[in-house]
Amino acid sequence: MSTQGQTAARRSALAGSTRCWSVTRLALLLFMAVAAVTTPGCTCRQETPEEQAAREALEEEEAKKRKAEREKKQKKPPLEVQPPIPQPGPDDILSLYVKPGHWQIAKQAMKPNYENWVGEATLQVVDGQNQPIPMDRTGFAVRGSRDVALAKGEEKQIESVVYIPPAPGQLKTRSTLRQRGASLAQPPQNLKLTRMAPHQQHLVVLSKEPARYQFLKTMYSIDAPLIEDFEDYSEAGRMTFSAQYRLVAPSIEKRIPLPDNPLCWTSVAYLLWDEVEPERLSKAQQAALVDWLHWGGQLVVSGPDSLDLLRDSFFDPYLPADSGGARNLTADDLATISRSWAASRRRKPIEPVAAWSGIQLKLREEAEPVAGVKDLFAERRVGRGRVIVSAMQLAERGLVNWQDGHENLMNNLLLRRPPRRFGWSSPTYIGAEDDVAGSLYVARSTKAGALIDGGANTKLRFFARDTHAEPDAFGYRVVATETAQPANNFGSMFPQQTGSVDTRRFAEPAAAAGPAAWSDFSAAATAARGALREAAGVDVPGARFVVICLAVYLAVLAPFNWFFFKALGRVELAWVAAPIIALLGTYVVVRQAQLDIGFVRAQNEVAILETQPGHPRGHLTRYLSFYTSLSTTYDLEFDGPTALAAPFARSDQPALLEGQRPAIVTYQRQEKARLLGLSVSSNSTDMAHTEEMVDLGGALTLDPRRNRLTNETDHALESLVVVRRPVDDGAADPTLLGCWVGDLDRRSSTPLSFQPLSWAEGTSPFADRRIPAVAASADGSAGGETDAPLRLNLEPLFALALDPTQLEPGEVRAVALLDEVFPGVSVAPAASQLRGVTFVVAHLRYAPLPTPKADANAPVDVERRR
DSSP: OOHHHHHHHHHHHHHHHHHHHHHHHHHHHHHHHHHHHHSOOOOOOOOOHHHHHHHHHHHHHHHHHHHHHHHHHHOOOSEEEOOOEEESSOSSGGGOEEOTTSEEEEEEEEEESSSOEEEEEEEEEEOTTSOBOOOTTSSEEEEEEEEEEEOTTOOEEEEEEEEOOOOSSOOEEEEEEEETTOSSOOOOEEEEOEEOOTTOEEEEEEESSGGGGGGGGGSTTTBOOOOGGGTTOSOOTTSOTTBSEEEEOOOOSSOOOOOSSGGGOTTEEEEEEESOOGGGSOHHHHHHHHHHHHTTOEEEEOHHHHHHHHTTSTTGGGOSEEEEEEEEEOTTTTHHHHHHHOOSSSOOOOOOSSOEEEEEEEEOTTOBOOTTSTTSEEEEEETTEEEEEESBOTTOHHHHTOTTTHHHIIIIIISOOOOEEEEEOOOSSSSSOGGGSOOOEEEEESSSSOSEEHHHHOOOOOHHHHOOSSTTTTEEEEEEEEEEOOOOOSGGGSOOOOSOEEEEEEEOOSSTTOTTOOOSSSHHHHHHHHHHHHHOSOOOOOHHHHHHHHHHIIIIIHHHHHHHHHHHTOTTHHHHHHHHHHHHHHHHHHHHTTOBTTBOEEEEEEEEEEEOTTOSEEEEEEEEEEEESSOEEEEEEESSSOOEEEEEOSSSSOSSOTTOOOEEEEEEESSSEEEEEEEEOTTEEEEEEEEEEEEOSSOEEEETTTTEEEEOSSSOEEEEEEEEOOTTOOSSSOOOEEEEEEEEOTTEEEEOOOEEOOOOTTSOTTGGGOOOEEOOOTTSOOOOTTOGGGEEOOHHHHHHHTOGGGSOTTOEEEEEEESSOOSSEEEESOOSEEEEEEEEEEEEEOOOOOOOOOOSSOGGGSOOOO
């Protein structure tokens, strides 16, 4: 087809399309016209103003409902509350580890979103059925409480102190909040806790880079594989029973999660410090750290920068060395460590790829030389505790990867634990191929006796808590070994087992809650309870007192009354004065007898004050008994916030019948500590146990060069005796050297002259020279030798404190009395009879740290059969 033909065809098609569209449009217009004509008329009309307002109101109400529903989905609660996290620990609820038998601080984040919030927060540990757990062998359970004031929109960390009962079974925290003025409290939060075994302790790492210390979790010093007999031996939750320490390496960007009460540090064995500014600790945390150190805590300072940060800080007086400037550590510098601490058979030395950064350590006078490390480590004793400083970074990769000696160095030098021998574990089943036989390392202490020794995991000790009659109170020990033919529990999968299997039975530690635990049944607590039970009740006047009062009335007051009015010429008035004189005499008798008319209250106290060398603060333990003739509820208030308080067991027998619920007492701690709601029934006695750190105004110090004791405290001492156990005394029946001082006034000193001591069985040194323990009564008077009711029998405490087996070799200790009820606590209602005495145990000097002993071999020496 030609081009003209194609063009003509297109024009024809276009014209046809145009005609089609015109016809369609015409039909549409015709349809609309017909519809308009046939429609009967429009029914639409204008709304009236009333109808329009009603419609708009309905639409507005529906819009508000939709908006409220959207806001409800997005609205925050009036008060946001996070779960309580036990300290020390990370900020997550997956790590709620607690140490039964110890007090812990739990932090809880709270934030009000719409208004200020004022109320009360309570925290308590309950059992699996959410029931309160009583204190051991008492009729009381303790809950923590504190007032809370929150500002709108601001998050605040609330800290509560709570006691963790050493009860079997599941443990939970139960926390509640009640707003002031509200009739109902918010629903309680219940969270499950994971218990630590008695021998386990916390190892806390404070570092700008805590992730660098995760290698500690894999070390056998921290988690020591044990023989299979201990598998599933204890209910330790997710934490394996073999772990010696729970590593806590928290983030410190916002705050440092350490307790501000030294008595809440009792589950902490070690603190590793790496490049943290000491000023970031609060004043209370600083004081708590120093107290913890003096009673046995151990501080490990890592690396060159940390020493410079600690210099001139609150911790400067306790450092063993100063920085002498930067240095590079080469293989030659590290050779002394390689020679002394390479424990493997191959004894491969440290071979750094490049020089390590370090510092030159300038030892202070108080530092003690550390054998086998040249000038790369420095350490010193601080009270019962210890500080060790390294010249290099402890997280140095070359040191961590040193398989031949890193375990040895960490366990025996840095942590000062007993040396070990690594051996081969027994197979879990017998008769299979060698490649499936025993494959676990076994780390056994070379120390004879306890297979798991909680006392070796921490050196923290308190005389009132940790003085026990058993020499190995903290260890699990083998009590029996039985040999039996094992059964085949694997069906046809493996052949029948042959041979025999040894099954061991283990004795629980005597101190079931581990070292430094709150204890109502230590030897010291038992001795104090015995003294209080002897002195319990009120002082009823004896026959001699009644006869003297009657004689005075008949021989003096009655004749004087008659002669007086006879001289006035009004004898008849003598009969009027007689009843008045009788009433006055009755008042005097009642007053002298320490009795209130119709109501009697008596309070007795035995306190134990423990001090450490050169430290001006002391650990004060009070045991109080309350007698009342009518039912009374007692409240105790302390001058400071570090005090802990709880009911004290009256005996070693259970105080509650089966199914009986305990009474609740409340422990509060804010600017002051309080114990509220201790109820005592009519004509009965109940007891309380309190502990706190107190300022003594100075320390008891011993100058070993001049052999002179100085009392720099604010308190005069009586019946003072100083004893010393020889350093080389390793005999089963150790001896003592002693010196009787008698009285030592405040701010005074005395020379000492030690002589060998001997004493009769059943007594204690210098028992014949001590006067019976007396203390001030309610009116300030003191009892004489014939005033028996004012005496408290403290001879069992003297015998305990002067027992040579309770002293460390080389320790020098002073034991004395204070003739006063130690101030710092008020009891309401006050007792008409008040008496007490304070028993003083002052550690004056410890022996130098022993030379650390190396492991017998290294884990690398033990080959796996695979």
